[in-house]
Amino acid sequence: MEYTVLAPAKINLGLEILGKNNDGYHNVEMVMQTVSLYDKVTVSVTSNGDINVICDKNINCESNRNIAYRCAEEFFEYTKIKNPGITIKIAKNIPMEAGLAGGSTDGAGTLIALNKIFNANLSTNELMNLGGKIGADIPFCIMKGTAIATGIGTDLVKISTFQDYSVVIVKPDFSISTKEAYEKSDSLGIKNHTKFDELVKALKEKNTVKIGENLFNRFESVISQKEIFYIKDKLINLGANGAIMSGSGSSVFGIFENSEKASNALEALKKEYTQVFLCRPIKI
Numbered sequence: 001m002e003y004t005v006l007a008p009a010k011i012n013l014g015l016e017i018l019g020k021n022n023d024g025y026h027n028v029e030m031v032m033q034t035v036s037l038y039d040k041v042t043v044s045v046t047s048n049g050d051i052n053v054i055c056d057k058n059i060n061c062e063s064n065r066n067i068a069y070r071c072a073e074e075f076f077e078y079t080k081i082k083n084p085g086i087t088i089k090i091a092k093n094i095p096m097e098a099g100l101a102g103g104s105t106d107g108a109g110t111l112i113a114l115n116k117i118f119n120a121n122l123s124t125n126e127l128m129n130l131g132g133k134i135g136a137d138i139p140f141c142i143m144k145g146t147a148i149a150t151g152i153g154t155d156l157v158k159i160s161t162f163q164d165y166s167v168v169i170v171k172p173d174f175s176i177s178t179k180e181a182y183e184k185s186d187s188l189g190i191k192n193h194t195k196f197d198e199l200v201k202a203l204k205e206k207n208t209v210k211i212g213e214n215l216f217n218r219f220e221s222v223i224s225q226k227e228i229f230y231i232k233d234k235l236i237n238l239g240a241n242g243a244i245m246s247g248s249g250s251s252v253f254g255i256f257e258n259s260e261k262a263s264n265a266l267e268a269l270k271k272e273y274t275q276v277f278l279c280r281p282i283k284i
Contacts, residue, residue, distance in 0.1 A: 002044035003116045007109035008282060009037040009100040010140060011167065011246045011253050014199045015217045017185045021152075025136075026182055030149040031199055032140050035167050036279040039094050039102065041068070041109030043117060046085035057092040067107035070134050075114045078130055079122070086114070095275050097175035099247025101137040108141035128156075145283040146203065161283035162206045166262035168240070169253045170231050171275035176223060176249035184222035208257040212242025215255070219248050228252055231269075238265035 014031040021027060046052070051072045068088050076083045088110055094102035111131055115122050122130070124142060131138030136153035146161040195214040202210035220228065228245055231252040235243035239261035240254030256262035266278045 001117055002042055003113040004040060004042040005109035005113050007039040007041050007094075007105040007141070008034040008144065008284075009039075009094045009102065009105060009169075009279075010034050010137065011100065011169070012217060013203070013211065013215055013244075014196055015219065015247065016196060017182070017218045020182075020186055025152045026185075027151060028149065028153050029196060030153060031146070031196075031203070032149050033146050033161070034141070034144045034282050034284075035169075036282050037094055037100070037169065037277050039106055039109070040091040041106055041113060042089040042091075043072075043110060043113035044087050044089070045117060046087055048085040049083060050085050051083065052085075052087045053090065054087060055090045055092060067103040067135060067138075068110040071107040071110045071131060071138070072114060074130050074133055075111055075120075079118070079120045081118050081120065095171040095251060098171045098251035099176075099245065099249050100169070100171075100251055101141055101247070104131075104135045104137035105141040107131060107134055108138050111138075111142065128154075146281070148200065159200065159203065161281055162203050162211075163281045163283065164206065165208045165211070165241075165281065166256040166259050167253050167279050167281065168235060168256065168262055168265050168269065169246070169251055169277045169279065170235070170269055170273050171251045172225075172227050172231065172273060174225065174227075174250055176219075176225065178248040181219050181222060181248040185218060208241050208255065212240065212255055215242040215244040217245050217247075220245055223249060225250065234269065235265060238268055240265065 016029040018027040111127050128139035128142045132154045139154050147156045147158050195216050199214035232243040235254030243254035269276045
């Protein structure tokens with residue numbers, strides 16, 4: 001028996017860092033959106049009693065620290081279902097270390113697939129709580145759509161998804177350490193970003209121009225990679241209503257009201273970068 005899940009990437013339309021807790025985690029305020037860039041996660045039942053993770057790209061799948069592996073462990077521990085043996089096959093399309101939740105969405109897909117295969121009948125909230133024990137982005141990757149995220153990113157309030165715009169994502173040939181980005185942000189102190197409410201309002205009004213004007217990412221205040229800002233300027237010059245880095249980077253995305261301009265931007269950026277993607281917001 002096997003089950004396949006399409007696991008979508010996420011982008012951060014807004015990301016504010018509100019400070020560090022005593023437990024080392026950071027409080028954030030974010031607007032998160034799933035987009036039509038997918039990994040494919042296929043879980044099948046074996047008979048060896050093991051958890052085996054296989055990827056079509058080298059992302060340290062063999063390690064038991066892999067997010068999909070840990071989510072599977074958490075599923076069997078929580079449900080008390082004896083693991084007969086499973087294989088998790090991941091076909092990667094989402095760039096890693098890009099701020100797109102590539103690992104987290106694979107973990108989310110693994111939990112969804114296991115819930116179906118073993119008829120565990122866990123609710124969406126139960127799956128989100130399980131995923132939250134492994135990674136802060138996993139609950140949103142299970143819920144999908146558009147949401148305001150607070151706390152450490154696991155307190156989610158769903159809002160209506162505005163889908164009538166295109167997204168061009170560019171992943172440059174370097175990565176940014178999330179841990180180091182947070183450490184640098186600690187020196188900034190607590191901020192209060194006034195654009196946040198305007199961003200949410202623009203999404204509810206389905207106003208692409210205003211969404212573009214209010215995109216925001218606090219991590220951009222601490223990064224030293226000039227290429228991030230070069231890509232942002234490039235996207236704007238190619239017709240994006242706005243452009244911003246996603247998560248702690250290093251991917252950058254632009255939003256386009258005009259789909260033809262988005263397609264032209266895709267082709268132009270492919271001349272400079274190997275990982276460029278055209279997608280749209282989704283709410284599944």
